[in-house]
Amino acid sequence: MSVVTAVDPWAVAATVTDPELPTLTLADLGVLRDVRVEDDGTVVVEITPTYTGCPAMGVMRADLVHALHRAGFGDVEVRTVLAPAWSTDWISDEGRRKLAAGGIAPPGKAPVRAAGPVPLNLGPTRRTASCPVCGSADTEELSEFGATACKALRRCRSCREPFEHVKEI
Amino acid sequence: MAHEETVYEALDHAHSDEGHWAFGTGFDEPLAGVDTTVPDGVDPAALGEYCLMLGDDALILAQRLTQWVTASPELEEEVAVANVALDHLGQARLLLARAGSVGVLGRSRSLATDSIPDEDALAYFRDADEFRCTALVTAPNGDFAQTMVRLLVASTVRLAVFARLRESRDPVLAAIAAKGVHELAYHRDHAARWLLRLGDGTEESHRRAQAGVDAVWPLLADVFTPTDVERRLTGAGVAVDPASTRDEVHDVLTQVLERATLTAPAWPADAPPRGRLGEHGPELAELLGPLQGLARQHPAATW
Numbered sequence: 001m002s003v004v005t006a007v008d009p010w011a012v013a014a015t016v017t018d019p020e021l022p023t024l025t026l027a028d029l030g031v032l033r034d035v036r037v038e039d040d041g042t043v044v045v046e047i048t049p050t051y052t053g054c055p056a057m058g059v060m061r062a063d064l065v066h067a068l069h070r071a072g073f074g075d076v077e078v079r080t081v082l083a084p085a086w087s088t089d090w091i092s093d094e095g096r097r098k099l100a101a102g103g104i105a106p107p108g109k110a111p112v113r114a115a116g117p118v119p120l121n122l123g124p125t126r127r128t129a130s131c132p133v134c135g136s137a138d139t140e141e142l143s144e145f146g147a148t149a150c151k152a153l154r155r156c157r158s159c160r161e162p163f164e165h166v167k168e169i
Numbered sequence: 170m171a172h173e174e175t176v177y178e179a180l181d182h183a184h185s186d187e188g189h190w191a192f193g194t195g196f197d198e199p200l201a202g203v204d205t206t207v208p209d210g211v212d213p214a215a216l217g218e219y220c221l222m223l224g225d226d227a228l229i230l231a232q233r234l235t236q237w238v239t240a241s242p243e244l245e246e247e248v249a250v251a252n253v254a255l256d257h258l259g260q261a262r263l264l265l266a267r268a269g270s271v272g273v274l275g276r277s278r279s280l281a282t283d284s285i286p287d288e289d290a291l292a293y294f295r296d297a298d299e300f301r302c303t304a305l306v307t308a309p310n311g312d313f314a315q316t317m318v319r320l321l322v323a324s325t326v327r328l329a330v331f332a333r334l335r336e337s338r339d340p341v342l343a344a345i346a347a348k349g350v351h352e353l354a355y356h357r358d359h360a361a362r363w364l365l366r367l368g369d370g371t372e373e374s375h376r377r378a379q380a381g382v383d384a385v386w387p388l389l390a391d392v393f394t395p396t397d398v399e400r401r402l403t404g405a406g407v408a409v410d411p412a413s414t415r416d417e418v419h420d421v422l423t424q425v426l427e428r429a430t431l432t433a434p435a436w437p438a439d440a441p442p443r444g445r446l447g448e449h450g451p452e453l454a455e456l457l458g459p460l461q462g463l464a465r466q467h468p469a470a471t472w
Contacts (some may be wrong), residue, residue: 006447008218046202052348053259061201077200081264082344085351117332117417118354122361122428143245144359145252 004150009043010035012071019059026060030090033081042075043068046088051149051169061099088150090167104152105129105139105165129165131156139163186230190285192293192472198286199262200341205270208338211405216339217273218301218398220407221291222445223330224264225302228292229453230323231257233310234458242313249359253320263345265291270341275299293464298456300303303386303444307453314374315381322404324357324386325421326392328341329414338406361425368429379431386433390440393418399445 013035014027019101026032026047045064049057061078068076088107091099096106108128130137136158143153144167151164207213234254258460268274269287277294305323310316331353335344367378393415395403402408419436426433443449464470 048255049259049348051259051261052345052352053255053257057199068350077202078198080200082203083347085348086196086231087356113333113351115335118350119407120361120424121354121358122365122425143249144355145245145249147248149255 007071007073009037009045009068009071009073012067012073013045013064016060016063016067019056019063021099021102021104023102024095026064028092030086030092030095031060031095040075042077043073045076045078046081047078048081050086054149086169088166091166098134099166103132103163104151105132105163107166107168110168127152127165127167129154131159131161132163133161134159141165150152178385190288190289191467195312198272199259199288200266203341203344205267205341207271208340211339212401213403215398216272216407217268217271219402220264220268220271220342221273222396222399223446224261224268224288224291225300226306226323226327227257227264228261229300229361230306230320231255231261232322232456233306233461234316234320236310237313237316239377250316253356253359256349256356260345260349261292262288263341266366267341267345273317285321289464293461294468297449297457298447300447300449300453300457301445302449302453303392303442305385305392307444307456308385309386309452310416311381311384312377314367314377316386317360317367318378318381318390321357321360321364321425322389322422324353324360324416325418326411328357329417330409330411330427331420333409333413334391336406342407346365357421361410364429364431368426368431370449375430378429379436382426382431382436386435387437389418390437391444392440394439394442396442396445 013032014025016026016032018023018024018026018029021029029050031047031050034047035046038042038044045068047057047060047064051161057080064078065076078095089110091107099106099138124141127141128137129139132138134156136156138157139154140157141152142162144163146153150166150169152167153162154165155162207216231254234250234257237250238247265288266286266292269291273289274287275295276299277290305319305326307321310319328350331349335343335350337343339348353445356420364378367374369375370378395410395412399410400410403410423433
């Protein structure tokens with residue numbers, strides 16, 4: 001099959017959305033790491049999992065292949081990249097804006113990853129997040145775990161609305 | 170076109186020429202595209218054995234934790250326990266796939282085919298005596314307090330190993346560890362905060378938390394004793410000698426128990442490895458029954 005050069009494969013892959021957060025693309029999330037065309041015309045796409053057990057990887061892989069096939073690319077290979085590990089710092093500004101618009105509080109700055117033992121944190125979690133509904137900074141954590149591995153549950157003390165928060169990692 | 174249609178169409182498209190292995194997520198190879206070359210001077214069989222040890226600990230702890238689904242004390246905690254289990258299941262898939270990538274498949278070898286991924290063959294078609302997990306994860310849950318004590322201890326032990334494993338000469342193990350460290354620290358701190366609530370709570374919650382500590386502490390006996398495989402791979406810069414993590418684990422657990430007003434039982438004397446060599450009590454086979462039963466009744470089933 002001839003190599004398609006008129007369409008940028010990155011632009012095609014960058015339109016694929018996350019199965020759990022369908023307003024965000026894999027590019028917005030920083031899950032899409034690289035798209036390149038090999039000498040033989042194969043499109044190689046590299047993605048990295050948000051969490052080790054993320055069950056959405058299979059759907060992401062299939063969606064990427066499908067989107068590139070539909071754009072006219074023949075051989076598509078989706079590779080998993082494990083290192084460096086995904087960080088919420090890789091979520092783009094556009095991705096953060098879309099999260100907030102969808103009622104999900106975007107993550108703050110991820111903790112610094114130092115070598116050596118990980119210190120114990122016995123106090124309440126220090127995370128803060130503004131309410132995506134009313135904007136109040138007076139919010140509390142309801143649960144450290146949410147409906148997907150990447151989110152925690154919070155509640156706004158001002159407007160009382162519960163909301164999800166992408167936790168920093 | 171609706172998003173869902175795209176998804177299913179795409180999944181179907183990805184496997185248009187073969188059936189789907191019915192009992193796992195065969196459409197998603199966890200190590201697809203990852204360079205699985207074994208570093209120079211490393212014995213692939215030993216590396217695979219070591220991956221089984223770490224992978225089986227994660228798989229069995231995940232299965233134990235999911236026993237709380239529909240039975241947790243509150244809805245948020247049910248979601249929490251399921252999330253923790255999912256992280257462990259993810260680690261197990263990667264580690265068992267790594268074992269398969271170097272040809273360590275045990276008696277499941279004849280079943281690992283193009284349609285059944287290695288990690289599923291290892292999870293579903295090995296008997297209890299081929300599992301390499303320790304008693305710390307195979308032991309029954311007990312009540313919720315005991316489950317949180319076990320989660321605290323198991324996460325602390327694993328976190329100490331993974332923090333060191335980030336420097337492994339095997340890049341696949343190093344990457345799995347680097348990612349796992351964040352997950353495990355989150356689990357450990359969650360369990361530790363439960364211990365504080367329960368230990369420093371009511372008389373009844375304190376009693377149950379203390380009973381959980383007393384039941385779980387003896388399970389540490391063989392956790393810090395390296396097997397020959399771990400010794401050799403530690404020498405090769407690939408594995409972590411569990412003995413090197415003992416002091417760190419002891420310090421963390423002591424801190425939590427003190428804050429939780431709980432009493433640390435005597436630290437158990439080192440015992441020779443048992444679970445790592447495939448010696449388990451009947452509770453592992455009982456746990457594997459429901460996990461493996463359906464896949465074994467319909468081996469190689471596809472849909």
